[in-house]
Amino acid sequence: MRVSRSDPGQEHEATLIGRVNRGERELFYELIRPYEKRVFVIAFMILRNEADAEDAAQDAFLKALKYLAQFRAESRFSTWLIQVAINEARLRQRKSHFEIMRPIEDQENEDGTYTPRDIADWREIPSEALERKEIREKLIAALGSLAQKYREVFVLRDVEHMSIGDTAEALGISAGAVKTRLLRARLMLRDLLAPGLDGAWAGHSQIPKGTKPWS
């Protein structure tokens, strides 16, 4: 869709794809290396389980190898690969949970306005806090508590830094829907991460006034 022939990265990718398809299959490693983490992360945020996500990611790469000859340069290879990964994770999710396990929040109307909580003493969580495993786990739990449609958009745009357009294409939704869900996801996470509030971030522990749980 937006393939720019002047982009050397994409030209290199197109060359690699051609060579893999002509039989130099070991070049597939080089082709997918930049996207290993992205494929794992999207599978992880759909399935919310590391082992399942790794299996889904492996299956997605195998499937991408199998169907590489069908990849058409109208879209980016990375977007196509993410589509394959999302699909693999969703299939696995359907097989293991069926519909009854889908979070209730999926039913909510995303067009409704969301009112962010009034938090008087917002404090910044510094990036250095990510060095602590329990902080990362709480952030992952907060994101995992969102309905899937918000998790998927948020993880592609804000975790993996894909563009709005590529996120929309990967998920098969409009750019407008990406923006609406992104807004909601960011506001909900902001509320979940606010210190002192109940929820996935703060849990039920009482945080003494004036202290930062992450410092």
Add this chain to the structure above:
Amino acid sequence: MVLKCEDVWREISNYFEGDLDPALKQALEEHFTQCPRCQSVRDGVSNVIKLYGDKAMLPLPAGFDARLHDRLAERIEGQRGSSLGWLGVAATAALAALTLFASAHDRSLPQPRAQMSQPARRLPQRLVAVVDGGKTFHVPGCPFMHGKYHMVTAEEAVREGYAPCSRCMYEALRSAGYVTPDFEGEEVASSETAAK
């Protein structure tokens, strides 16, 4: 331009995307100077974007790369054949013997009709687009496809109870020589499962 808090909340994500016209951006910034609540929303959202966007946030599990390469190697190097040397020759011979045995065994048994007709009705190994909430699958880009979609293999689509689009997919399958007269019959009529 005077904004209400609700207007600010609606635009806060676009503010961070840099997706606002200059007048609206300026109005938001003026609002922030006077509204502690919206400042807190802005700072909180900024924090969310910064933290989750950090590379350290979701590292790959230890050994992920090696395990992935092991699985891919089975497929990539396994198909080169000769690279396995004598082991490969032995394995090929064993497989050939097994295949001969299996086909001899098959001939000695009556086969059900469905099994005999399977090769002609087997679906091509290609990715197709399934519209969410719909009942059909399409060649990506089919003009009769509307709304959100995801990609699955044709086999998966059929297994999940989706029917081929009577325009794009039927045409694609027929031109590829895959369609037999009963294609639209039993194979696509299986019950719709957890596909919505």
